[in-house]
Amino acid sequence: MDEKYLPSDIEAKWQKEWLATDAFSTEINRQRPEYYVLEMFPYPSGNLHMGHVRNYSIGDVVARFKVMQGYNVLHPMGWDAFGMPAENAAIKHGVQPSKWTWDNIANMRRQQQELGLSYDWNREVATCHPEYYRWTQWLFLLFYKRGLAYKKKATVNWCNDCNTVLANEQVIDGHCWRCDAVVVKKELEQWFLKITDYADRLLEDLKDLKGWPERVKTMQDNWIGRSEGAEFSFSVPEYEEKIAVYTTRQDTVFGVSYLVLAPEHPLVDKFITGKPNEAAIRDFIKRVCNLSEISRTSSEMEKEGMFTGVYAVNPFNGAQVPIWIANYVLVEYGTGAVMGVPAHDERDWQFATKYSLEKRLVIQPQGQELSIETMAGAYDGTGIMVDSGQFTGLDNEQGKTEIAKWLEVHGLGKKRVNYRLRDWLISRQRYWGAPIPIIYCPQCGVVPVPEKDLPVMLPDEVRFDTGSVSPLATTESFVHCSCPVCGGEARRETDTMDTFICSSWYYMRYTDPRNTTTPFDSSKVNYWMPVDQYIGGIEHAILHLLYSRFFTKVLKDAGLTNFDEPFKNLLTQGMVIKDGAKMSKSKGNVVSPEEIISKYGADTARLFILFAAPPERDLEWSEQGVEGAYRFLGRFWRIIHYYHSFLTAEVAEVAASSLSKEEQHVRRILHLTIKKVTEDVGERFTFNTAISAIMELVNAMYVLKDQNVAVQPAFARELVTALVRLLAPFAPHITEELWHAIAGSEAGSVHKESWPAFDPEAVKLDEVEIVLQVNGKVRDKIVVPVGLDNKALQDKALEQQKVQEFIEGKQVVKVICVPQKLVNIVVK
Numbered sequence: 001m002d003e004k005y006l007p008s009d010i011e012a013k014w015q016k017e018w019l020a021t022d023a024f025s026t027e028i029n030r031q032r033p034e035y036y037v038l039e040m041f042p043y044p045s046g047n048l049h050m051g052h053v054r055n056y057s058i059g060d061v062v063a064r065f066k067v068m069q070g071y072n073v074l075h076p077m078g079w080d081a082f083g084m085p086a087e088n089a090a091i092k093h094g095v096q097p098s099k100w101t102w103d104n105i106a107n108m109r110r111q112q113q114e115l116g117l118s119y120d121w122n123r124e125v126a127t128c129h130p131e132y133y134r135w136t137q138w139l140f141l142l143f144y145k146r147g148l149a150y151k152k153k154a155t156v157n158w159c160n161d162c163n164t165v166l167a168n169e170q171v172i173d174g175h176c177w178r179c180d181a182v183v184v185k186k187e188l189e190q191w192f193l194k195i196t197d198y199a200d201r202l203l204e205d206l207k208d209l210k211g212w213p214e215r216v217k218t219m220q221d222n223w224i225g226r227s228e229g230a231e232f233s234f235s236v237p238e239y240e241e242k243i244a245v246y247t248t249r250q251d252t253v254f255g256v257s258y259l260v261l262a263p264e265h266p267l268v269d270k271f272i273t274g275k276p277n278e279a280a281i282r283d284f285i286k287r288v289c290n291l292s293e294i295s296r297t298s299s300e301m302e303k304e305g306m307f308t309g310v311y312a313v314n315p316f317n318g319a320q321v322p323i324w325i326a327n328y329v330l331v332e333y334g335t336g337a338v339m340g341v342p343a344h345d346e347r348d349w350q351f352a353t354k355y356s357l358e359k360r361l362v363i364q365p366q367g368q369e370l371s372i373e374t375m376a377g378a379y380d381g382t383g384i385m386v387d388s389g390q391f392t393g394l395d396n397e398q399g400k401t402e403i404a405k406w407l408e409v410h411g412l413g414k415k416r417v418n419y420r421l422r423d424w425l426i427s428r429q430r431y432w433g434a435p436i437p438i439i440y441c442p443q444c445g446v447v448p449v450p451e452k453d454l455p456v457m458l459p460d461e462v463r464f465d466t467g468s469v470s471p472l473a474t475t476e477s478f479v480h481c482s483c484p485v486c487g488g489e490a491r492r493e494t495d496t497m498d499t500f501i502c503s504s505w506y507y508m509r510y511t512d513p514r515n516t517t518t519p520f521d522s523s524k525v526n527y528w529m530p531v532d533q534y535i536g537g538i539e540h541a542i543l544h545l546l547y548s549r550f551f552t553k554v555l556k557d558a559g560l561t562n563f564d565e566p567f568k569n570l571l572t573q574g575m576v577i578k579d580g581a582k583m584s585k586s587k588g589n590v591v592s593p594e595e596i597i598s599k600y601g602a603d604t605a606r607l608f609i610l611f612a613a614p615p616e617r618d619l620e621w622s623e624q625g626v627e628g629a630y631r632f633l634g635r636f637w638r639i640i641h642y643y644h645s646f647l648t649a650e651v652a653e654v655a656a657s658s659l660s661k662e663e664q665h666v667r668r669i670l671h672l673t674i675k676k677v678t679e680d681v682g683e684r685f686t687f688n689t690a691i692s693a694i695m696e697l698v699n700a701m702y703v704l705k706d707q708n709v710a711v712q713p714a715f716a717r718e719l720v721t722a723l724v725r726l727l728a729p730f731a732p733h734i735t736e737e738l739w740h741a742i743a744g745s746e747a748g749s750v751h752k753e754s755w756p757a758f759d760p761e762a763v764k765l766d767e768v769e770i771v772l773q774v775n776g777k778v779r780d781k782i783v784v785p786v787g788l789d790n791k792a793l794q795d796k797a798l799e800q801q802k803v804q805e806f807i808e809g810k811q812v813v814k815v816i817c818v819p820q821k822l823v824n825i826v827v828k
Contacts (some may be wrong), residue, residue, distance in 0.1 A: 005637035007601025011733040015113055022154040023749060024118040026074050028527050033070040036528050038507055040536030041078045044104040045085060048111045049586035050576040050583055057606045058118045058573055058615050059535045064729035065681050068755040074528050075118055078125035079105050082499045083349045084162055084178055086432045091464045097432040101128055115602045116732045123513045127502035133434040133442055134455035135519040135580050141437060141448050142558060148194045155264060156425060158186035164429045165190060167498060168422050169543045174295045184290050190427040191436055195550050199419045202549055207472050211569030216541045223542050225420025230404045232413025234259060239702040242266055243312055245317050246334035246418050249401040253316050254388040255362035258340040259323045263288045264332035275552045280304050288327045296327050303328050303351045315412055317389060319449035334418055342378065349378040362388050363396050372403060426498040431462050431471040433496030441490040450484050470494045503544055504551040507531055526562050534567035571685060574618035591621055603731035604630040610687040610730055632695060633734055639701050640738050646716035662709045670722060671762040673697040677726050694726055723757040771822040772797050774806040790817040797823040
């Protein structure tokens with residue numbers, strides 16, 4: 001083997017070999033335990049960034065480690081290939097979205113291969129391939145047949161920059177999740193999936209996700225937002241109407257002093273028509289409706305309202321209460337109407353104070369007596385109900401139950417569970433997505449495309465200047481079709497599906513990626529799934545991860561799978577930052593993976609990014625850190641080269657008794673390292689500490705080298721073969737090259753070798769260093785045989801010359817012995 005480490009020579013060589021031999025292909029093997037490790041697949045934007053490198057390096061370590069442990073490992077990769085950027089590129093550069101996408105895929109695949117990632121490329125999928133979106137459409141039809149897909153007119157989130165609607169989950173602080181433009185409201189006919197039908201299961205099953213970060217589970221819990229309360233109605237005699245309200249605080253119904261409707265509530269128009277201030281109210285409504293949901297519900301948003309001039313009647317006490325509209329009530333949440341109880345809700349207190357509305361105290365805290373005149377804000381704690389008719393004197397928690405019962409007994413209302421979660425809006429007015437497989441026939445109505453006619457193919461030639469209308473809507477050859485039922489003229493649905501539909505089931509397609517008759521074979525998906533280890537960013541906590549859980553449950557209910565959850569364990573890796581900020585072109589702090597690989601090699605890039613920080617934390621980019629990783633690999637190469645000279649053809653067991661003291665010391669470090677790396681990678685995912693332990697072992701080997709110890713061949717072989725295998729998951733190219741140098745040209749891959757085994761006997765000590773103290777201060781150290789009894793240890797300590805100097809002429813009061821650690825001699 002060469003003495004100098006030259007990554008540019010060895011990395012291309014092994015990448016070519018691995019590809020040529022399908023080194024990482026996987027099939028079902030029931031003789032070995034299965035393990036499915038998966039990194040979230042990327043959007044093919046054209047180039048990998050350092051966040052990708054971190055994500056894929058983490059997954060690759062886990063995959064390679066599990067293979068060496070004897071698992072049958074599935075480790076695939078593909079492309080989340082539909083989406084807006086391809087259309088933007090088509091507009092900007094005059095290139096077809098398909099060409100832009102496939103060119104980017106080819107480049108990013110090459111970059112991934114240059115990182116030495118152990119993917120089974122035979123399983124590669126791209127969501128924009130007709131043989132993939134055929135099955136995305138098939139799944140839409142499955143949802144439709146099961147009553148989980150429907151179309152309705154709704155007020156939706158609209159991004160003017162992207163010219164498309166957004167699901168609630170895609171609106172972040174009032175802005176588009178993709179382009180950051182301000183989101184407005186628009187009324188359109190849209191397709192939805194009934195994710196709310198699964199709200200309880202999505203919430204309840206969070207408790208079973210033991211391997212998920214608590215932070216992610218909390219985010220999903222809050223997004224689903226389950227609450228228990230009561231629903232009942234206030235009558236509006238003037239209009240012979242009823243206004244339904246939902247509340248979790250039915251114990252405060254006697255304190256209602258006003259009602260608030262969402263500006264979009266269907267009764268608002270009736271109530272304000274002909275009123276003296278109608279024009280002002282309509283201007284207010286228009287302004288509020290253009291605000292985002294986040295803005296309207298923000299605690300920092302000033303609460304504004306207008307009185308409609310209409311009164312409702314409280315069914316509990318017959319009191320008349322004014323009906324207002326306000327900016328903080330949403331028509332999509334609950335019933336679109338909220339009862340105002342200023343004395344027991346801080347938001348209502350502020351609103352009532354601003355508009356001089358009445359405040360009625362109906363809950364008194366135990367042992368206190370509040371009064372509206374002296375209160376500075378609402379009291380929202382527990383207590384005793386007062387001025388509440390027949391419920392007066394009840395504990396308010398008991399009152400909630402009794403009032404809900406009273407409503408049901410009198411047929412005026414009912415107990416109800418409510419959710420923050422809304423049905424998933426999946427229609428997109430874009431071209432580059434999976435067409436929704438629906439046909440509209442004047443005679444037959446809404447007709448699903450027959451399964452035999454799938455996929456509904458995207459046309460090649462479309463115009464991208466159609467504004468708020470889908471480009472497909474202006475493509476006559478696509479729109480016009482025949483009804484599959486009656487054969488008459490019909491038209492296609494021209495919206496495409498939210499790209500999160502495509503990514504909600506891709507992990508299942510990997511298990512059977514070339515199936516042409518079904519999305520996947522149930523026996524195969526049930527063998528591999530659920531994913532044992534999923535790796536990706538925290539930004540997908542609500543969107544992708546919630547949608548994937550929903551899909552998984554629907555597919556199980558449909559009998560296609562036998563598991564409830566898609567991902568057993570989830571690791572959310574931190575960002576890669578530079579100069580204190582996330583890498584981005586706008587900040588000018590991007591580091592190209594290709595530049596690093598070209599200069600230092602892929603193994604260096606991987607090693608640095610795994611060593612610089614624990615995977616769940618943000619990682620600060622450091623040129624010095626990269627150079628340090630490169631220098632270590634050079635040291636690693638040279639130390640293997642040195643010990644290689646001690647190897648002989650014979651393979652012998654290491655006889656510990658025949659090793660020198662120096663060799664025994666290094667062998668002890670070796671096995672402690674095996675134990676630590678195994679636990680750090682297999683149990684804790686603390687790759688940085690695992691690499692640190694390997695570095696310490698290399699340092700110990702250099703110390704042994706510098707002592708000019710003639711290392712025994714059997715020990716040299718144990719040392720180098722274990723060390724190369726320990727580093728193999730982290731730095732696959734250098735270890736593959738060194739393995740073949742050690743084991744011979746006919747040797748198999750190091751990545752198919754067994755993981756080193758920890759030998760507990762190797763770490764046992766024959767001797768131990770003991771600290772000697774006098775009155776608690778260290779005065780000397782001695783080396784004694786392990787297991788020396790306390791009397792012999794005490795005698796040996798007292799006879800040491802340095803100890804004698806500090807106890808001479810003094811009385812020894814007592815001697816404290818801590819076995820194998822210290823002796824403390826107390827004198828006066």
